[in-house]
Amino acid sequence: MSTPARFDRGHTDDMMTFLAASPSPYHAVANAAARLEKAGFRQVLETDAWDGTTGGKYVLRGGAIIAWYVPEGAQAHTPFRIVGAHTDSPNLRVKPEPDTGAYGWRQIAVEVYGGTLLNTWLDRDLGLAGRLTLRDGSHRLVNIDRALLRVPQLAVHLDRSVNTDGLKLDRQKHLQPIWGLGNVEEGDLIRFLEQEAGLAQGEVAGWDLMVHSIEPPAYLGRDQELVAGPRMDNLLSVHAGTAALAAVAESGDLPYIPVLAAFDHEENGSQADTGADGPLLGNVLERSVFARGGAYEDKARAFAGTVCLSSDTGHAVHPNYAERHDPTHHPRANGGPILKVNVNQRYATDGSGRAVFAAACERADVPWQTFVSNNAMPCGTTIGPITAARHGIQTVDIGVAILSMHSARELCGAKDPYLLAKALVSFLTD
Template sequence: MSEPPRFDRGHTDDLMSFLAASPSPYHAVANAAERLEKAGFRQVAETDAWDATSGGKYVLRGGAIVAWYVPEGAAPHTPFRIVGAHTDSPNLRVKPLPDTGGHGWRQVAVEIYGGPLLNSWLDRDLGLAGRLTLRDGSTRLVNVDRPLLRVPQLAIHLDRSVSAEGLKLDKQRHLQPVWGLGEVRDGDLIAFLEETAGLAAGEVAGWDLMVHSIEAPAYLGRDKELVAGPRMDNLLSVHAGTAALAAVAGSGAGLPCIPVLAAFDHEENGSQSDTGADGPLLGSVLERSVFARGGSYEDRARAFAGTVCLSSDTGHAVHPNYAERHDPTHHPRVNGGPILKVNVNNRYATDGSGRAVWAAACEKAEVPFQSFVSNNSMPCGTTIGPITAARHGIKTVDIGVAILSMHSVRELCGADDPWLLANSLVAFLEG
C-alpha cells in the first residue's frame, strides 16, 4: 500500500476483547460508547435540547447507539455517511417467570430469540448477562461470566437413532438449562443476580437477560489465520464501525459529510422496535442534527438526498463441506476482503450505483472486496439495509465480512477480514 493501513492485526486483537466484553446488546453499546468517549465524543440525552456545536456526539437507547461527528463549519444541508449495523445475536433469553425445573433439578426458563443453531448451545458452559431495571427506573448491567448454566444433551444410549436420523430438538422441552439441584423456589434467579450486582433484595423490578457461552474468542489454525468467537453476527461490524468513526473524527478537518454509526437492536427478529432499524431512532437523530444547526425541512431533504448508508452485516463464506449450497460462480473466501451483498429481489439494498460507492471506498483504502449472491435454490436472508433505504429514502449498500457457522454460539472468520473491513469503512466515512 502507498501508506500503512490505518488498522492491522491489532484491530482483530481488539475485536476479540470487544466480543468477550459484550455478551448482550446493552454491554455492546456501553463498550462502543466507552471507545467513542476516549475519542472525544460526548453523550447527548434525547430529552435535552441539542446545540449546534461541532464534534462527536452519541445517543444511547437500550441496546442501540447512534453516534455522529459534525465537522467544524458543517452546513445544515451537509449529507451524512452512515455505517449501519446491529447489536443483537440469536440466543436463549430468560422468561418473565425464570425459576423452573423438576426431578431434583433447578432450571432457568428460557425463550428462543431469533434463529440460533440450537445444537450449538448443547453441553457448553454458559453464563448469564443483560440489563436489570430497578424500582427507581434506573438500569444496571449484569454479567455472570462463569460456568453457571448448561443445556445437557441426551446420552446416545437413550436415543440410538440420533446418529442416523439427526438430532431433533423441541424448542420448549429440550433447551431449558440447568443451574443447580434441589427444590425450585420462585425468585431464586433474580435474588442471585441482585446479590451478584450488589443490589438490595427486591430492588429489581424488571430484566432483559440472556445466556452466553463463556468460552473466550481465540485465534485458530496452524498459522492463526482464523478467529473463532461468539456474536460475530454482528458485533464484528459494530466494532469496525466504532473504530472507523473514532478514526475519522480524529482527523476530521475538511470532511465533506457527517460520518455516522447507527447500531440497532432486534435485527434478528425483524427490527420492529423503538431501538430497531424499522423504528424512528435514526431518522430522529439525523433530523435533530440538521435542525440543531439551524436547518429547515428543505435542508433536511437536501441532506437526506445526498446521504449514503453502508449496511454492514456478516455474510456466508463458501463452506468447504457444503460448497453446493452456494452460488456456483460466487464463492466468497475468508481473508479475501469484505463482501458486497446483492439480491435482485431487494433482500439486500445494493444496486449498481451503490456498488460504485462501495468500490470507490475500497479502492481508496486499497482493500480487496468480493461479491455475494445466494444460490437461486436457497432463500436469501436480509439485513437492516432494505429497511433503512425504504424508511428514510437513503441510498443504502449491503456489505460485510464472510464467515462460517453463522448463528452458532461460536462463529468463524478470517483474522484479516475485520481490519480490512474497518479500513474500508474509514475510506467510506471520509466521503
C-alpha cells in the first residue's frame, strides 16, 4: 500500500467536536445540515416542487439527511456517487411513560435500542437528548449535557460472584437510571424538559429521547495516536461524508452527482421511513432526475452508472481476543479505511466494488485494509446490502476499524477519520 499524505489532525479535532455536539440522530443531521449550509447548500422541502437548478441541496426527515450537489453541465442521466452512512447508535431510550421509581428513588423508564453493550452504561454520568414534538407539530431539539442520570451497578458485596461468573443484566430490571430522590410524579420528566427548553408547560405532545455519556471525546495514549469517544458507530462516517461532500462541491466540474445519504434506524434493521430500507433515498434521486427534465429512461441510466460506498465502522483486531478474528485479516488502527467483505451478502462488496474502492484510495494516496469475519463468528451487516437490493445500485461496504463497537464509548486511530474522508473525496470526484 502507498504511504499516506501528511495527517491532518484538524479533521479529527473537528470530528470530535461533531461527536460531542450530536448526542442524538436529530442533532447529528442538524449539525451536518449547518455545515453544508456554510458550503452553500440549501434545504429543499419534500412537500415543495423541485427545480433543476445546479448547486447543493439537502432534505431533512427526522434523523436522516440526503444531500447532493448538481454540477454545471449535469444531464438528467448523469450517474450519482453516493456516500451512505447512518446517524443512530445503540443506547438507552426513554419510554412513553417515563416516570418511575421505587424505595424513595426517582427513576426514568428506558428501553434498550439496538445491540448495545449493556454494561458500558453502568456507573456513568449520563445526559439526556433528542427531539420534542410540540402541539403545533413543530419540533424542538433538547440536549441536557450534564450529569442528570446514572445507572448504578450493584456493589460487589451484594454480588460476590460477579468477577468469577460474569455480570448478568436483566434489561427490564437493571438498566433504569436514577435521577433523584422522592416520590414518583407523573409528567415530571417532560415538565423538566419543557422548562429546560424554554417551553410553556403542556406544550410538548411527543418525544424521542435517549441517554448519552457526557464524557467528551479525547485523544488517548502516550503519543495521542488514538481517539476515544461516543457514537463513532456511525457518526464518524457521517462527519467524513459531510466533510467530503462540502469539499467536492467547491471543485465545480464533476463527472458525477455526489450524494450523502445518512439514514436513521440502521441499528434496528433500517425498516423505517428514515431508514435505508425505506423509500427516502430512491425518492430523492428520482426527483433530482425528473427536476432536471429527465424521464424513466434517464433515471434507469443514472442508477445503472451509480456507485454507493456504504461507510460504517468495522472491527479492528483486538489484542486480548485475537482468536475471534480471521487469522489472515487483522485490520489495525491508523492503517487506513477498511474494505468489508462477506460472501453471504452481509456486506455488499464484490470484486468490481473492490476495484472502485482501491482506485479511489490510490488516487488519494490513502492506505487501506480488508476485513472479513472469522468463519466461526456471525457477521454483522450494514445499509450496504439493503441499498444494493432496494435500488439496484452497485454498493461497496467500507469503514474505519475500531475497538469497543456498540459501547457507550468507542476507540479508533486518530489518523483514520482523516484518511477515510480523503478517500471519500477521491471517490466523489473521479
